Amino acid sequence: MNPSRAERFDAVRVRYAPSPTGYPHVGGIRTALYNWLFARHHGGKFILRLEDTDRSRSTEESARAMLEGLRWVGLDWDEGPDVGGPYGPYRQTERRELYQRYASRLVEAGRAYPCYCTPEELKARRQEALERGEAPKYDRRCLHLTDAERRRLEAEGRPKALRFRMDDAGETVVQDLVRGEVRFENTLLDDFVIIKSDGLPTYNFAVVVDDLEMRITHVIRGDEHLSNTPRQVQVYRALGAEPPAFAHLSILLAPDRSKLSKRHGAQSVDAFRERGYLPEAIVNYLALLGWGYDAEQQIFTVEELIDKFSLARVSKNPAIFDIQKLEWMNGYYLRRLSLEELAARARPFLERAGLTALIEREAEMGERRLMRALELSQSRLRTLADVSEWVRYYFEETVDYDERAARKHLLRAGVPELLERIAGGLEGIEPFDESTLEAYFTALRDETGLKMGDVLQPVRVAVTGKDVSPGMFEVLALVGKGAAARRLRQAAAWARERLASVSAG
Numbered sequence: 001m002n003p004s005r006a007e008r009f010d011a012v013r014v015r016y017a018p019s020p021t022g023y024p025h026v027g028g029i030r031t032a033l034y035n036w037l038f039a040r041h042h043g044g045k046f047i048l049r050l051e052d053t054d055r056s057r058s059t060e061e062s063a064r065a066m067l068e069g070l071r072w073v074g075l076d077w078d079e080g081p082d083v084g085g086p087y088g089p090y091r092q093t094e095r096r097e098l099y100q101r102y103a104s105r106l107v108e109a110g111r112a113y114p115c116y117c118t119p120e121e122l123k124a125r126r127q128e129a130l131e132r133g134e135a136p137k138y139d140r141r142c143l144h145l146t147d148a149e150r151r152r153l154e155a156e157g158r159p160k161a162l163r164f165r166m167d168d169a170g171e172t173v174v175q176d177l178v179r180g181e182v183r184f185e186n187t188l189l190d191d192f193v194i195i196k197s198d199g200l201p202t203y204n205f206a207v208v209v210d211d212l213e214m215r216i217t218h219v220i221r222g223d224e225h226l227s228n229t230p231r232q233v234q235v236y237r238a239l240g241a242e243p244p245a246f247a248h249l250s251i252l253l254a255p256d257r258s259k260l261s262k263r264h265g266a267q268s269v270d271a272f273r274e275r276g277y278l279p280e281a282i283v284n285y286l287a288l289l290g291w292g293y294d295a296e297q298q299i300f301t302v303e304e305l306i307d308k309f310s311l312a313r314v315s316k317n318p319a320i321f322d323i324q325k326l327e328w329m330n331g332y333y334l335r336r337l338s339l340e341e342l343a344a345r346a347r348p349f350l351e352r353a354g355l356t357a358l359i360e361r362e363a364e365m366g367e368r369r370l371m372r373a374l375e376l377s378q379s380r381l382r383t384l385a386d387v388s389e390w391v392r393y394y395f396e397e398t399v400d401y402d403e404r405a406a407r408k409h410l411l412r413a414g415v416p417e418l419l420e421r422i423a424g425g426l427e428g429i430e431p432f433d434e435s436t437l438e439a440y441f442t443a444l445r446d447e448t449g450l451k452m453g454d455v456l457q458p459v460r461v462a463v464t465g466k467d468v469s470p471g472m473f474e475v476l477a478l479v480g481k482g483a484a485a486r487r488l489r490q491a492a493a494w495a496r497e498r499l500a501s502v503s504a505g
Contacts, residue, residue: 012044013217016070016077017207019051020062023268024069026321027222027252027260030286034249035220036075037287037309047214048080050091051207053200058093069269073279074302079214087214092206099201102209102239103162103194111165111238112194114150115142116158137190138163159197164205164235166191172230177218177247177311184230192231204228208235216244220311223248247311249290253318260321276349276384281330289319299332327382334381339371342378346387353388358395369394372478376470394478399465399487401494409457409467416496418448418455419462423488432481437473462491 016032018024039046048070052058067082079085089095106112115138117125126136143165145153153160167186174182194205201209211219226248236243252260272282284300292315293300293308300308334342350356359366370391377390393399401410409415425444429436445452456472463484469475476484 011217012039012042013047013215014039014044014220015047015049015211015214015216017049017051017210018066019054019057020059020066021054021057022062023065023270025268026272026282026286029069029073029269029282030252030289031220031222031249032070032075033073033283033286034291034309034314036077037305038218038220038311039078040306041309044217045078046076047085047087047216048077048090049210049214050081051203053092053203053206055093055200065268065270072273073269073283092201092210095206095210096199096201098213099195099206099209100199103201103205106164106194106235106238107162109238112162113143113165114160115163115193116145116150116153116160117142118158135188137188138192140191143191161193161197162195163191164194164231164238166231166234172233174226174229174233174246176226177245178250178314179223179226179248179316182226182229186230189230194235204231205235208232208239211244212236212239212241218245218247220247220249223250247314249314250316250318252289252321255320255322257318257320276386277326277330278333278345278384281326281333284333285326285329289321290315298329331382334384335378337378339374339378342374342387343371346374346384349384349387350391353392355388355392355395362395366395369478376474376478380470393464397483398490399463401461401465401491402467405461405465405467406495409461410491410495411498411502412458413499415458416492416499419458419488419492419495422455422459423485423492426476426481426485426488429481432477434471434473434477437476441473458491459488463487 014035016028016035018028018032036046038044048067050063050066052063063081067080070077077083079087079090081088081090084090103112122138125139125141129136129139142163166189170186172184172186172189174184176182192204193202195201210216229246229248233243254260269282273279280302283302283305284298287300287305287309288298291309291313293313337345347356350359359370362369373391373394374387377387380390381387422444425440426432426437429440441452441455445455448455457467460469460472460475461467463472463475463479479487
């Protein structure tokens, strides 16, 4: 590694250059995050560039989703398609003349040549090479055309691409800041297309031109691009330019070490947002997928990440994306929110669940009830989407019983009578608060000889529909005397009817 090149951090310029052909995925966001942290750590510039030359797949909708996803997780950029900058435009489709100029330089230098081979001809020759047991690389047929042969092909109207002439022998050596020295045999690399027949550049050419023009000092990207790097390095040198420093990040794997997919919970950033994950949790978790400051610290503020981030601590081994660990971390961040902030962030999820109107119907009382419900449930939340399930029974007229919980705790002999008794007892309690409720249920336990759990679990299912909730005295006090007594009687009637049906059957 050349320390003077890799450590010249006084003018760091990095970029994240996605193709807007879909929604931003966690792997891409991690790459953007590492670039952003590296730039901010060194006081450099973070550039966003859209590589949108795949006209059949690139869409404006995907471009907007990409920008919105990055902003949602808190990443900003110093230059980009929406903010401008000194080296724009920042969309490849708006830079075609630039690519043509650089391509002409390579032709003049003897490092690029026109290729008239049709896709059918190329496919046939690749198949022939495979049958001979050879690598299916381009055979340089068009490099050796005579001027007369080129004129004839031009006269035929043959579409032509432009190919880069790779070095014939030796090695291309990449000094990777994560993987160390990586060597590539030049004889295994074929002459690749740099300008397609439609005039658009290919990835391996456009990325060099853009990174060169935008003064990129460090290219931090996924290791699926490592095999492209020797081609890009040779283009840089053919243009008389020094390549940037490269750092290739390992892929993300599922817990079973298979390729990461949606079935492992890895979806687009927008999907995580819809499921109630906090951006600060996403950033913290993604930062740890391949990087770590030490063996103990798991929770980092953004400021701490910026301060401590270093490519020297990035692992070359694949990182494991574990949705359960992300849920744990999201729960940690949810517990640290103030109740006011939690309520604000939960609003869209409450509205989606149809609870907003019920809360607003009670006006100021509804808001107070919501805040108390959030206080009681905050420690149990894993995502914001959980909020509606933990607060709905404070506002809805009736509750739906969890089938397993109802079968276990309501459909038992004596339970309907117990619930009726408790309903009547609650109506006589004054004041209807936690301490008075606790005294009532303690006395009831002693009178009946039942365990407290055998008393409270049927009540919990009757009032909340579940067999798990915050403390039952707190829940009853917040639900209110009238609603609690009504639900107890409804549950008693429900249980009595089903018990009778079972007996009759």
